[in-house]
Amino acid sequence: GIMAAFRLKDTLHHVIVANTHIYWDPEWADVKLAQAKYLLSRVAQFKELVSEKYECMPSVILAGDFNSIPGDKVYEYLVSGKSSSASLAECLDELPIPLCSVYGSTRGEPPFTNCTPDFTNTLDYIFFVPDGQIKPLSFLELPEANSPNVLGGLPNYYHPSDHLPIGAEFEITRE
Numbered sequence: 001g002i003m004a005a006f007r008l009k010d011t012l013h014h015v016i017v018a019n020t021h022i023y024w025d026p027e028w029a030d031v032k033l034a035q036a037k038y039l040l041s042r043v044a045q046f047k048e049l050v051s052e053k054y055e056c057m058p059s060v061i062l063a064g065d066f067n068s069i070p071g072d073k074v075y076e077y078l079v080s081g082k083s084s085s086a087s088l089a090e091c092l093d094e095l096p097i098p099l100c101s102v103y104g105s106t107r108g109e110p111p112f113t114n115c116t117p118d119f120t121n122t123l124d125y126i127f128f129v130p131d132g133q134i135k136p137l138s139f140l141e142l143p144e145a146n147s148p149n150v151l152g153g154l155p156n157y158y159h160p161s162d163h164l165p166i167g168a169e170f171e172i173t174r175e
Helices: 026-054 073-080 088-094 102-106
Strands: 002-007 014-021 059-065 124-128 134-139 168-172
Touching: 002 026, 014 026, 026 059, 026 073, 073 124, 102 124, 102 134, 124 134
Parallel strands: 014 059
Antiparallel strands: 002 014, 059 124, 134 168
């Protein structure tokens, strides 16, 4: 993944944007969960570094191919900070960043972001920290399952990847 901090000129607000690509194999759920935990720990460290260096409280946006469907271990960990495989002591030590899904918090996760003949489900997400400084205004609408440009699966002429593009527009509140 990649992380970057941006300072907005008009508001002097700082935003951290990070992306990731979690391992694909559903049989390796514990590896995927470990990757998600590591990702959040690194984002939290980076947020602390930016906070100290610029004396601010940066907002956080985290997006990517999480290769995890809504409700599985990785997704639940990202939105709740809890994992079914963690002991109570591990949960208390983790102190994850609270995340909210752009799509999940507005209209529910889309029916799919990945569409192949063998698998169709949601794997891609845009998360943000609900800190009161940013909020999603809009998001990219995704095609319906019966839409002509996804029939037969992806990639195809209209979508050159097996994943659909997702996107969101955020409002930054004035400080």
